[in-house]
Amino acid sequence: MKDPDRLKDPARRHPEKAHRPDNPIQRKPDWIRVKAPVSPAYNETRKLMRELDLTTVCEEAGCPNIGECWAKKHATVMIMGAICTRACAFCNVATGRPFALDPLEPEHVATMVAHTGLQHVVITSVDRDDLEDGGAAHFVRTIEAVRRESPDTTIEILTPDFMRKPGALEKVVAARPDVFNHNLETVPRLYPAIRPGARYFHSLRLLARVKELDPGMFTKSGIMVGLGEDKGEVGQVMDDMRSAEIDFITIGQYLQPTAKHAAIDRFVTPEEFGAYEKSAYAKGFLMVSASPLTRSSHHAGEDFARLRAARQARLAAAAE
Template sequence: MTAAAPKRRRLPAWLGRTIPAGPRSAAVRKVLETLDLATVCRSAKCPNRAECFAAGTATFMILGDACTRDCAFCGIASAPPQPLRANEPDAVAAAAEQLALAHVVITSVTRDDLPDGGAGHFARTIRAVRGRTPSAAIEVLTPDFGGDGEAVETVLSAGCDVFNHNVETAPRLYDRVRPQANYQRSLAVLARADTWRRQRPPGRRPITKSGLMLGLGERDDEIEQVLQDLRGARCDVVTMGQYLRPSDANVPVARFVRPERFAAWRETALAMGFSAVAAGPFVRSSYRAGTLAGSAG
């Protein structure tokens, strides 16, 4: 007999919010449906998706909608991977153009089945978006590519403006919530991106960025250590948000962090030398990404 899933915790008052709606939400959905594009907003059940759609933005998710990994916190389905969609880069570029996006965010599932982890597909998508919307900033949120440094450089060489790779949580919790990932490998991805960009002229160096969730069972001293490790990898920008359980199949929330504590963590991170920090209960990697990148530039 299968054990019942742990009961969901009641959300505190500060996590209540009004869900905006409007004509721009419908326009975003129509573009995504017409071009048959996935978004992490819907696939990962992001709590900000209604707000972002209402603002006319979305985070495009490439390489399919099924992940080869099965992280305990994530709402994206884990399933056998499908062949890459050859026209996906052009479809993302068309959507960015039709939505008149000034800041385009591209993320993906993890594809451990592909020799380059999907880096080449990322690069093709970046170039396609650049061709259709040359004035837009392009941000990528990548998987770890199995630690393949050449794959990281393939993505960077395509010309992204922001390179984001999330460490997600403290290393002690990886076995429980990210068993197929590796904390040191994620730090190495960010360090490789920094090494690559330092070989470029100052005006052509992408911003590096990472993020973590609070409420998975981490201690405060572990949060501080993660921030120090990210600065050690010369990461520029960090995001910190509340983990919210996507479904009963995911790991339960260990604690709810109060807004004032997030504000304190933001000040701590800025004091460590991060050029921009977003910290709050609803902050996610790509939430208001253009504003955050602008404050870091």
């Protein structure tokens, strides 16, 4: 049974952050402002999500691109509920004791994909440390349901780290999603403050293991900037990702959800994002998305087509 009132009340949504001093939310620069969603297609997408009782990371994480994506009927589904067992300092998803898994959720996701005619779908989840397999089997059931209903749709998953869940990663990779995404989120120095429940090198190893299990599977990861990292640390994360053979990197501006979340250190300029993009391509990534409004799932369908084309071009060049 869901508790919508709990998820709307910031004090109940983030009880673990209540003791923290307020970090005033800074005014956004002109290059990062977006229009409020008002299109009929946005409202249609919202209505469909409610009818199928689906949760979206677009809403739960307060994504600034929701108006643009939902107007195109693109929504990133967040399976396994709207309550996370972790308490990351950057994240607006509610923390607490999750509800039981909904056995009908995989079929509801498949219905949504078929109804909207999505060519590419992104499926993510909250962390479910309370489950024996971290929710790996639920990911598999959801992938299988989408494949049954929409066999031509490509599937991108954005998973938790499956820490201390032996065999969980192997289950998910065996279901053969087209893209396996897991975000490193920030530089290792900031993990204790920003991502205290996770471990940088565990996440990096998770992505490297995907390539060991299935060398042909596309892997993807992303970080936020503006949390206090420096350019050298971002460059080192890029090098670490390439050592793990990650194909696609996303770099976006951290935006503070509430006064109780981690403060923004600074707003990174579009010119700096352009420099990060140029550097990442020079390091060998097949795809790079680096901009103030870049998010893991933003333009995911178009980016997947470009990612696949980039691999084909690289293979063709190597064969010459």
